[in-house]
Amino acid sequence: MDLLLAGFGTGLAAIVGGACAPRRARVVVAGTLSALAAFLVGVAGVRVLAGGAAVHGSFSGVLPFTTVRLRLDALGASFISTVALVVAAASLFSIGYSRGPSASRTAVALQSLFALALLVVPAAGDVTTFLTSWETMALTSLALLLVDHDRPAARAAALWYAAMTQAGAAAITLGLLVTSGRAHSSSLFAPASSHLGAGALGAVAFCLTAAGFASKAGAVPLHVWLPRAHPEAATPVSAMMSGAMTALGLYGLARVDLGLLGGLARGWWIGLLVVGALSALFGALHAVTSTDLKRLLAYSTIDVMGVGLTALGAAGALHSLRGAAATLVVGVLVLVAAHGAFKALLFLAAGLVERASGTRDLDLLGGLAGGMGRTTALVAVAVASAVGVPLGAGFVGEWLVVEGLVGALGRSGAGGVVIALVALVAIALTSGLTAVAMVKLLGIGFLGRPRGDGARDAREHLGITTFSLGLLAVATVALGTVPGPVVAALARAAGVALGTPAGAPGGSLDTVSLGAVATALRPLALVTGAAVATAVVVVLARFGSRTVRSAIAWACGRADLDPRMQYTATSFAEPLQRVFADVLRPDVDLVVSHEEESREIERVLAYQSRVDDAVERGVFRPLVRAVDAVGRRARWIASGSVHRHLAYGFAVLLVVLVVVR
Amino acid sequence: MSGLDDGLLDLASVAVLALGVAALWRRDVRALIGLLRAQGVALALVASVEALAGHDVALGATAALVLAVKAVAVPWVLGRVAASDPGAREGAPLINVPSSLVLAAALVGLAVVVGAPLARLSSGHAAALAPLGLATVLVGYLVLVTRRRPLSQIVGLLIIDNGVALVTFLLTSGVPLVIELGGSLDVLLVVVVSTTLVGAMRARIGAEELDELEGLRD
Structure with missing residues (x-):
C-alpha cells in the first residue's frame, strides 16, 4: 500500500509541478514525476501479481461526502502494470516531444492528471472511487483533446468524444447503482458466490455497464469517437488513450461484469461475443484501408479490443468450463499487456514520424528507414508483435485465446461449440486482416522509397523519445520470448475475475502450459532454434557460394525504378477494399x-x-440530424422573453406544490 | 406567548402578505418601494415579537438586521435608481390589475391548502401562520412574472425573499444569525447588481421595459 500511495503522491506532485514550474522546466518536471509515479505504481502492481497479498486502504477527507477506498488485487494489478508501463513511456516521451500548445501550463498539468487517473482506476475499491477516477480520466482526456482547439478536426473529435464518453459514463453509473443497490454494498469486490447478475435487474445492470465499458474499448457501434479522438490528441496522450484507456474498458468488463454479475443468463455473454467479433472485423477492415498513420493505429486498437471483447464474451458464456474460461481470460490479459506496449510504441513512433516529415499520410511517406533507422527498427518490433507471429507479444495472447476456444470445442455441448467456432472464425479473419494492415504500415510507411519531400528529409534525433520507444520494445520482446512467468502471474488475476483459479494456464521460465489440454508454448526454444537456423544459413551463405552478384531486388530487369512505381497505401489496400466493398x-x-x-x-x-465509417454514416449522422431537427423545432420554447421564462418557473413551482402536497 | 404577542404576530404576518398583494395593485415605482419598506418593517416586527416572547437575544439582533437591510438599505438603493427616472410608472402590466388581484386570491387559497403540512410541522401559534409566508412567495412570483419594468421585477424578487424569510421566522423562530446575515447580504448584493444592470440597460440600449430586450436573442 505504501508503494501505491507513494506513486499516487508522486502523480499529484507531477500535476503541481506541471502547473507551477517555470516554462522551461515544466515539461521535464511533470514528465519525470509522472514517469516516476507510474514506476512506483507499476512496482506495487507487479508485487501483487508476483504473489503478494492484495493491498487495500481507505481514506476519509480526500473527497467530500465520501471515503476513498483503494484496493489492488491480482486482476487490478495486471491492468495497473500495463497502464503503468504505457504511462511511464508516454511521460518520458513527452519530455522530449511536447512543445507548442501541448507544453502549455494547462496541457502539462492535465496530462499528468490524466496519467494519474489512469493509474487510480484499476486500484479503486468501491463504486464512488471508481466512478470518480473514471470520470476524471474521461474529462481530462477530453480537455487534452481540446488543447489544440484551433483545428476544426480536433474540435469535431472532441465533440464526438464528449458525447460518447459522457453517455458511457452515465450508463456505467446507472449500472453500478443498480448493482450496488442489489448487493447492499458499494464494494467492487463481490464474494465468489454472488448472484447479482440473475434476473431482469441483473440483465439491466449488465447491459448498462457493458455498453459503457465496451464503448470505452471501442466496440462497434459505439466506437465512432475512437478513430477521431486518438489521432487528434497530442502524441503522448493518444498513446495513453490507446494503450491504457481502452484497456480499462476491458478491465471494467472483467471486474464488474465477469466478477460481480454472477448468475447472468448466457445469452448476454453471447451478445458481447458477437459485438466483439464484429468490432474486431470492422476495426481490422478499416485499419487495412486507412491511409492516415494514426487513424490506422486507432482502428487497429478497435480490432485488438474487439478480440478481447470476443474472448471475454466467450469466457462468460463458457463460464462452466473452468479451464477454457480461465485460459480465455488469461489470453485477454496478455493481449492487453501486449497491446499496451506495442500500440503505445506505434503511436509514439507515429508522432515522431509526423514531426519529422510533416505528414501522417502513408501515401506520402515511405523510405523512412533511411533517415529514421532506429525508429523503423523499433516499429518493426512492434509490428511483429501486432501481427501475431510467434515471438511477438501479441502472439502469446492470441494463442491463449485460440487455445481456450479450441479447448472448449471438445468439452461442451452444441451451443458451446457454435460459440467457440464463431469466435475462432472471427479471430482468424481478424488476424489475417491485421497482418495486412501492419505490413502496410511498415512496408508502405517505412520501407521502400520516399514518396514525398517530407519523408525524404525526415531525420531522427536520438534522445529520450527514442529511449521511451526502446523501453516499450524491450517490454514487447520480453513478453513475447519469456511469457511463462507473466502467464503464471496473470492466471491468478483470471482466478480473481472468475472466482476460482481452477484450470488456469501455468508457466515457467521457458514454457507456457495449459491446464486442461496437453499443449505448451516454448518460445525460448523457438528463439534458440531460430538463432541456430539463422547462424547456419549465414555460415552456409558465407562458405557455400563465393560469387556475389548485386542487383536491385524486385526490379524486373529495370534499373531506373521510380518512387511512383511503388505500391502506395491506397493501392496496397485496393484489392481488399474491392472484396469488402459491400x-x-x-x-x-x-x-x-x-x-x-x-x-x-x-x-x-x-x-x-x-x-x-459506415456506422457513423448510417447510424449516428441520422441520429444527430434528428436531434438537431427536434432542437430547431423546440426553439419557440425559448423565445427570449424574460416573462415567458419566469412564467415557466412559476408554472413549474405551482405544479410541484400541487403534486407534492 | 401571551395573547397580545399572538395578536401582534397575526397582524404583522398578515401585513407582510397584504403589502405583497398591494404591490400588484400599485403601478408607481416609488409607491412600490414604499410598500417594500413597509413590508420590511412588518417582517422585522414578526422577528422582534418572537424575540421578545422567547427572550432570545440572537433573534433580536436578527430583527435589527432585517430592519436595517430590508426596511432601510434595500429601499434606499432602489430609491436612488428610481430617483434618476422620476415619474416612472409601470405601463400596462401583462395581466391587468383586477385579474392579477383575483389570481393573487387564488394563489393565497392554494398556499393555504398546500401549506397545511407546513403548519403542522411545529405546534405553536406561529407555525399555523406559515402558509401566509408561502402565499407571499407566490404573490411575489406573480409580481415578477407580470411586471414589465426591471425595477418592479426586482421588487417582486424581494417580495419572494420576504416570504421565504417570513416562513423561516414563523416555523423555526428564525435561523442562526450567521445564516440570516449571509442571506441579507446576498439580497443586498443582488439588489445592487440588478440596479446597476438596470442603469446599464437604460444607458446602452435605452430600453425601459424588459420586453424590448427580446430583439437581442441569437
Missing part, C-alpha cells in the same frame, strides 16, 4: 483529364478513394 462502401473518385488535342490521349488520371 461492407466498407468506399467513395471512389476517378478523374480523367484529356490532352487538348485529342480525346484519346489521357493526360492525368487522379484516383481517390475515401472510406467513411
Whole structure:
C-alpha cells in the first residue's frame, strides 16, 4: 500500500509541478514525476501479481461526502502494470516531444492528471472511487483533446468524444447503482458466490455497464469517437488513450461484469461475443484501408479490443468450463499487456514520424528507414508483435485465446461449440486482416522509397523519445520470448475475475502450459532454434557460394525504378477494399483529364478513394440530424422573453406544490 | 406567548402578505418601494415579537438586521435608481390589475391548502401562520412574472425573499444569525447588481421595459 500511495503522491506532485514550474522546466518536471509515479505504481502492481497479498486502504477527507477506498488485487494489478508501463513511456516521451500548445501550463498539468487517473482506476475499491477516477480520466482526456482547439478536426473529435464518453459514463453509473443497490454494498469486490447478475435487474445492470465499458474499448457501434479522438490528441496522450484507456474498458468488463454479475443468463455473454467479433472485423477492415498513420493505429486498437471483447464474451458464456474460461481470460490479459506496449510504441513512433516529415499520410511517406533507422527498427518490433507471429507479444495472447476456444470445442455441448467456432472464425479473419494492415504500415510507411519531400528529409534525433520507444520494445520482446512467468502471474488475476483459479494456464521460465489440454508454448526454444537456423544459413551463405552478384531486388530487369512505381497505401489496400466493398462502401473518385488535342490521349488520371465509417454514416449522422431537427423545432420554447421564462418557473413551482402536497 | 404577542404576530404576518398583494395593485415605482419598506418593517416586527416572547437575544439582533437591510438599505438603493427616472410608472402590466388581484386570491387559497403540512410541522401559534409566508412567495412570483419594468421585477424578487424569510421566522423562530446575515447580504448584493444592470440597460440600449430586450436573442 505504501508503494501505491507513494506513486499516487508522486502523480499529484507531477500535476503541481506541471502547473507551477517555470516554462522551461515544466515539461521535464511533470514528465519525470509522472514517469516516476507510474514506476512506483507499476512496482506495487507487479508485487501483487508476483504473489503478494492484495493491498487495500481507505481514506476519509480526500473527497467530500465520501471515503476513498483503494484496493489492488491480482486482476487490478495486471491492468495497473500495463497502464503503468504505457504511462511511464508516454511521460518520458513527452519530455522530449511536447512543445507548442501541448507544453502549455494547462496541457502539462492535465496530462499528468490524466496519467494519474489512469493509474487510480484499476486500484479503486468501491463504486464512488471508481466512478470518480473514471470520470476524471474521461474529462481530462477530453480537455487534452481540446488543447489544440484551433483545428476544426480536433474540435469535431472532441465533440464526438464528449458525447460518447459522457453517455458511457452515465450508463456505467446507472449500472453500478443498480448493482450496488442489489448487493447492499458499494464494494467492487463481490464474494465468489454472488448472484447479482440473475434476473431482469441483473440483465439491466449488465447491459448498462457493458455498453459503457465496451464503448470505452471501442466496440462497434459505439466506437465512432475512437478513430477521431486518438489521432487528434497530442502524441503522448493518444498513446495513453490507446494503450491504457481502452484497456480499462476491458478491465471494467472483467471486474464488474465477469466478477460481480454472477448468475447472468448466457445469452448476454453471447451478445458481447458477437459485438466483439464484429468490432474486431470492422476495426481490422478499416485499419487495412486507412491511409492516415494514426487513424490506422486507432482502428487497429478497435480490432485488438474487439478480440478481447470476443474472448471475454466467450469466457462468460463458457463460464462452466473452468479451464477454457480461465485460459480465455488469461489470453485477454496478455493481449492487453501486449497491446499496451506495442500500440503505445506505434503511436509514439507515429508522432515522431509526423514531426519529422510533416505528414501522417502513408501515401506520402515511405523510405523512412533511411533517415529514421532506429525508429523503423523499433516499429518493426512492434509490428511483429501486432501481427501475431510467434515471438511477438501479441502472439502469446492470441494463442491463449485460440487455445481456450479450441479447448472448449471438445468439452461442451452444441451451443458451446457454435460459440467457440464463431469466435475462432472471427479471430482468424481478424488476424489475417491485421497482418495486412501492419505490413502496410511498415512496408508502405517505412520501407521502400520516399514518396514525398517530407519523408525524404525526415531525420531522427536520438534522445529520450527514442529511449521511451526502446523501453516499450524491450517490454514487447520480453513478453513475447519469456511469457511463462507473466502467464503464471496473470492466471491468478483470471482466478480473481472468475472466482476460482481452477484450470488456469501455468508457466515457467521457458514454457507456457495449459491446464486442461496437453499443449505448451516454448518460445525460448523457438528463439534458440531460430538463432541456430539463422547462424547456419549465414555460415552456409558465407562458405557455400563465393560469387556475389548485386542487383536491385524486385526490379524486373529495370534499373531506373521510380518512387511512383511503388505500391502506395491506397493501392496496397485496393484489392481488399474491392472484396469488402459491400461492407466498407468506399467513395471512389476517378478523374480523367484529356490532352487538348485529342480525346484519346489521357493526360492525368487522379484516383481517390475515401472510406467513411459506415456506422457513423448510417447510424449516428441520422441520429444527430434528428436531434438537431427536434432542437430547431423546440426553439419557440425559448423565445427570449424574460416573462415567458419566469412564467415557466412559476408554472413549474405551482405544479410541484400541487403534486407534492 | 401571551395573547397580545399572538395578536401582534397575526397582524404583522398578515401585513407582510397584504403589502405583497398591494404591490400588484400599485403601478408607481416609488409607491412600490414604499410598500417594500413597509413590508420590511412588518417582517422585522414578526422577528422582534418572537424575540421578545422567547427572550432570545440572537433573534433580536436578527430583527435589527432585517430592519436595517430590508426596511432601510434595500429601499434606499432602489430609491436612488428610481430617483434618476422620476415619474416612472409601470405601463400596462401583462395581466391587468383586477385579474392579477383575483389570481393573487387564488394563489393565497392554494398556499393555504398546500401549506397545511407546513403548519403542522411545529405546534405553536406561529407555525399555523406559515402558509401566509408561502402565499407571499407566490404573490411575489406573480409580481415578477407580470411586471414589465426591471425595477418592479426586482421588487417582486424581494417580495419572494420576504416570504421565504417570513416562513423561516414563523416555523423555526428564525435561523442562526450567521445564516440570516449571509442571506441579507446576498439580497443586498443582488439588489445592487440588478440596479446597476438596470442603469446599464437604460444607458446602452435605452430600453425601459424588459420586453424590448427580446430583439437581442441569437
